[in-house]
Amino acid sequence: MIDDLQPSHCKVKEPLEILLGKWTPVILLNLMHTSPMRFSEVKRAIPDITQKMLTKQLRELESQEIITREVYPEVPPRVEYAITPYGRTLEPILDALHKWGIEHKKRLQSSH
Amino acid sequence: MIDDLQPSHCKVKEPLEILLGKWTPVILLNLMHTSPMRFSEVKRAIPDITQKMLTKQLRELESQEIITREVYPEVPPRVEYAITPYGRTLEPILDALHKWGIEHKKRLQSSH
DNA sequence: CCGCATCCTATCCGATACTG
DNA sequence: CAGTATCGGATAGGATGCGG
Numbered sequence: 427m428i429d430d431l432q433p434s435h436c437k438v439k440e441p442l443e444i445l446l447g448k449w450t451p452v453i454l455l456n457l458m459h460t461s462p463m464r465f466s467e468v469k470r471a472i473p474d475i476t477q478k479m480l481t482k483q484l485r486e487l488e489s490q491e492i493i494t495r496e497v498y499p500e501v502p503p504r505v506e507y508a509i510t511p512y513g514r515t516l517e518p519i520l521d522a523l524h525k526w527g528i529e530h531k532k533r534l535q536s537s538h
Numbered sequence: 539m540i541d542d543l544q545p546s547h548c549k550v551k552e553p554l555e556i557l558l559g560k561w562t563p564v565i566l567l568n569l570m571h572t573s574p575m576r577f578s579e580v581k582r583a584i585p586d587i588t589q590k591m592l593t594k595q596l597r598e599l600e601s602q603e604i605i606t607r608e609v610y611p612e613v614p615p616r617v618e619y620a621i622t623p624y625g626r627t628l629e630p631i632l633d634a635l636h637k638w639g640i641e642h643k644k645r646l647q648s649s650h
Numbered sequence: 651c652c653g654c655a656t657c658c659t660a661t662c663c664g665a666t667a668c669t670g
Numbered sequence: 671c672a673g674t675a676t677c678g679g680a681t682a683g684g685a686t687g688c689g690g
Binding site: 436437438439440441442444445446451452455491512515516518519520522523524526527528529530531533537 | 549550557563603630649
Binding site: 464465466469477478481497500501502503504505 | 671672673674675
């Protein structure tokens with residue numbers, strides 16, 4: 427336990443780095459809500475993200491086995507992304523963050 | 539609920555931004571474990587952080603009322619930082635991240 | 651002891667254009 | 671449809687030195 431107060435042993439950083447992409451939480455929330463989704467569907471759900479960033483973050487999540495990427499060799503091409511069971515284990519964290527965020531917002535409003 | 543799938547309404551981002559400084563979680567874990575701490579004590583507990591970054595992140599946490607900063611007008615100067623009750627409400631989140639991080643590490647080891 | 655100012659670098663991220 | 675390639679700005683963060 428005390429070990430985790432040392433940065434080198436702290437296990438908190440890695441999950442944070444996974445979630446810390448600017449768009450990662452929103453991507454994950456969408457895929458947790460609807461899986462699978464095509465690339466274009468995710469893009470439509472998050473209009474402000476660029477294709478480049480969406481591709482990049484999806485690939486990062488895939489490499490950590492938090493989502494899957496399935497390519498269907500059709501014309502036109504189809505690529506579907508889905509949350510994995512492992513990715514679902516992030517749900518409690520996102521929930522906790524969500525609840526805290528709501529309280530934090532209330533606090534900011536009442537304090538000014 | 540569905541609103542939160544839209545980036546503009548998602549309440550997950552703000553708490554993440556609070557925690558997302560490179561050193562924020564380690565600083566908070568230390569202050570949750572020991573409060574108050576002098577600036578130099580925190581620095582000693584996290585040797586790799588630079589003074590600049592430590593100062594910066596402490597001030598950010600202070601501005602969000604997650605920690606307090608108390609200056610004692612002595613010679614030599616003494617400045618003490620302590621977690622606030624509000625800051626303590628982040629503990630479940632850090633715990634959840636911590637547990638997930640441990641499992642994630644196990645998974646990475648067994649998969650190679 | 652505590653912190654600010656300056657300079658520098660790396661990386662993130664957006665905009666845009668192009669491709670199988 | 672689902673990308674890749676390239677450019678460029680913004681920002682985070684490190685190194686170093688000065689100051690009350």
